[in-house]
Amino acid sequence: MRAAFAYLGRGSWLARRDPRSILLAAFFFVLGAPQIRDSRHLALILAAAVGYYLLAGIPWRAVRRQWLLLVVVIGAVATINALITGGQSGGFADAETHVLVTLPPFGTEVSAEGISLIATQVLRFGAIAAVGFPVAYAIAPGDLGPALRQLRLGDRMPVMVDLTVRFIPTLSTEFGETIDAQRVRGFDPLRTGGSPMTRLRRLAPLFVPVTVGSLTGAEDTIDAMDLRAFGVGKRTWYRRLQMDTASRVVVGAFAAFLVVATILNVTGQSEHYLLPFLVP
């Protein structure tokens, strides 16, 4: 059992860019995408987002389960929302709905508006995920700290994120060892049954040793940092990132997207769109 960020996009066009551009692109996109409501606009945005995603060269085989999970969860959430509201939410909140099917036993209505809203959500989240994946897979884990530092987040926060990324493989390995050790003592991590409280208490032999062990081990890290006078003055970083022209173009394109999305939102030009072929 080992959790770690896999640098799947190594060597790709996007991985060769300044990591700050990938982080800023995702940040701008997350701010811009929710402002777009028209599914036709979102379809174009998804196509562009997939194009950007492909630049990261992430092998399909390595992430297909994650994509499947995303689509299933987003689809389920969007469908439940459409069933609960009957399609009367968002831009269709006050609209008269076009009911396509009525589902028993509660007479739940499946409407053209509801399906249009499902399509909108799936397109938007798909696009956000496509832009978000390169953050995990096209940035070298060791570059995350310097990138955050050079985004002017100070020294402490980047070091904290850097440490988090570095602790993850160690802690997941420790967790695996703890499970093995407790199994030897008769603990069954797969045992089911009992109330949620009983099941939670049953997990204590896993949580407590890993957590307390990590905290006591942290003292060494704290001492090492204190001995090097961490936080006393300005910290120097071994790695210095350079923003090349292509990276600037990436940042500029996503910043432009945010501006356009904001204008469309403010002027009301990207409202929810009723898919015409669904209307009987």
Add this chain to the structure above:
Amino acid sequence: MTAMAQPQSTPSPWSLTTRVIVYSAIGAALYAVFNWISFAIQIPGAESVSVRPHYGLLTFFGFAFGPVVGFLTGFVGNVVGDQLTGWGAFTSPHWSLANGLAGLIAGLFPVWMASRMTSVGSKALTAAVAGVVATVIGFLVIFLGLVLTPEMDFNTILTTEYIPVVIANSIAAAIVTPILVLAWEPISAQMGR
């Protein structure tokens, strides 16, 4: 020469010391790893919410080490955990904010109630209460989903997200937080922390 004892000032709960950074990093990493491990288990009705017994870790880190550690453990831990599970760090930023806020609120309780926590038992009890209150208040942030997902309806977020997650996380916080407080207190005292 006379040695004079210098009065030790208590560090502000908001200061970002080396200790805060390292504890935050450990908390976030633990939270992310447990998120990754338990992502597959789902509560019926909470479609995008996984059962997270390790949620108690977040309230524990806030309660034991302060509001900054609590916030960073929740926020960074959830961002990193979502990325590890493949959900994507930026897919649901309001959920990460909600986790961070819950950790922060849990971290305020020891500041507010320091005089009432006279024994390890009372500390554990306060930790359980802090975990539940922090969850109920902190997760109100998920209603930002009304802005981030304009298609979502208030009732949908309330019934399929807020209520299930608050119930599941409150149970986790009420049980796991005091267990960890009871385990950590003697060790902390032994280490002189």
